[in-house]
Amino acid sequence: MNIEYYPKIKKNLLEKDINTIRDNKKNWESPFFTDTEAFLNLNEIKEISSQFTSSEIENIIILGTGGSIQTLLALKHLSHKNIYPITSSRAVELQNCLEETSPNDSLVIPISRSGKTLDVNSTIGTFLERNYPFLGLSSRGTMNELLKGIGAPILEVPDLSGRFAASITSVAIVPAYIAQIDINKFLNGLKTGYDEFMTFNKNRSLEFASYIYNLYIKGYKVIFSMPYSSNLEGSVGLFVQEVSESTGKEGKGLMGTYQEAPLCQHSVLEYLLGGTKGAVLPILWSIDKEDPNLALHSSIKYVDGKSAQEIVKYQADATFQALLEQQVPATKISIENPSETQIGNLIAFIQSTVYYICLLLNVNWANNPKVNIGKQICNKALERNLPAAERKKDREKIAQEKFKGFFE
Incomplete structure (x- = not known):
């Protein structure tokens, strides 16, 4: 993995931030996510999953959202099965999945640590009534009881922060194993990454966290990512979720967002180059040796014969240079290839970096206390069968109270 960022962080700032990180780590939960073995029973996973690894299973339908599915999406391109991520009851995706799969060639894996996730529980019945086979990942709650009632096998999910835990627990490893992704290579990539990054001494992850933090102090509150490969x-x-959900609390934090590249060069780049300065940090993500790749045939002489991904890499480098010429701090992160090992290493870098940023901000990296506000509002409205007009009235009343004199 290669990380190129500008302007370079000064030595005295980095040394100061290293000391802050060391001082603040005692304030918060230890980083459990560096242990790639303690929360996994690979023998149990392989034994229970073995009934679903035959060639007859062509489709894996994942009912999960947020941390329950994001790590698997990072590995999705390595799957030898068709993976259908159903993150909610959005009708288009749900209907498309039902039209393209059947109970005879598919496995449904609902994932919810609490067993109470509305996005999951609202869709289980749709597949249950059509007699799809299930393998549950849950430890308690409504979903757990429902799966027990139909005799579905269930693997427990440890009570850990989901967005950081998926890569080292059944949450990502079970569906990855059934999808014939090499989980051993992935876990080895993770471990190698944590051995390098989670040292609390100068390393690439800690240095990058220091860079982001010092830009944050200068007013950069949004990180806009530009992935130049669908494999990234x-x-x-995952980076967007972790940086937003982990740092964004106590009136502090960074907002993560992204759009695929080079598409974003034709939508967001004008703002980055010519718009408000000092607010957004762009990060370009690329792969050195893409898989698959193909040669291009073009009437443009300097394009003809080059590979498809090579042209994209030229575009990424040109965009990076353009940002620097306009005095926009920017970063380019590259991995060698999109293999299990490289993705594991990249996830280790992402999680280590976000953890360090949280320590620099001195906020709890593992929790997300405000997320439940919207969930509670939604559940209460559903229980009361509250019409849309009544929901709007509630919003108007709240807004009138909370934003009184806002534009005065």
Whole structure:
């Protein structure tokens, strides 16, 4: 993995941040996610999953959202099965999945640590009534009881922060194993990464966290990621979730967002180059040796014969240079290839970096206390069968109270 960022962080700032990280780590939960063995029973996983690894299973339908699915999305391109991520009851995706799969060639894996996730529980019945086979990942709650009632096998999910835990627990490893992704190579990539990054001494992850933090102090509150390969979009999605959900509390934090590249060069780049300065940090993500790749045939002489991904890499480098010329701090992160080992290493880098940023901000990296506000509002409205007009009235009343004199 290669990380190129500008402007370079000064030595005195980095040394100061290393000391802050060391001082603040005692304030919060220890980083459990560096242990790639303690929360996994690979023998049990392989034994229970063995009934679903035959060639007859062509489709794996994942009912899960947030941390329950994002790590698997980072590995999705390595799957030898068709993976259908159903993150909610959005009708288009749900209907498409039902049309393209059947109970005879598919496995449904609902994932919810609490067993109470609305996005999961609202869709289980749709597959249950059509007699799809299930393998549950849950430890308690409504979902757990429902799966027990139909005699479905269930593997427990440890009570850990989901977005950081998936890569080292059944949450990502079970569906990855059934999808014939090499989980051993992935876990080895993770471990190698943590051995390098989680030292609390100067390393690439800690240095990058210091760079982001010092930009944050200068007013940069949004990180806009530009993945120049679809094979990186799952990993970038994990970064977006972790940096937003982990740092964003106590009135502090960074907002992560992304759009695929080079598409974003034709939508967001004008703002980055010519718009408000000092607010957004762009990160370009690329792969050195893409798989698959193909040669291009073009009437443009300097394009003809080059590979498809080579052209994209030229575009990424040009965009990076353009940002620097306009005095926009920017970063380019590259991995050698999109293999299990490299993705594991990248996820270790992402999680280590976000952890360090949280320590620099001195916020709890593992929790997300405000997320439940919206969930509670939704559940109460559903229980009361509250019409849309009444829901709007509630919003108007709240807004009138909370934003009184806002534009005065």
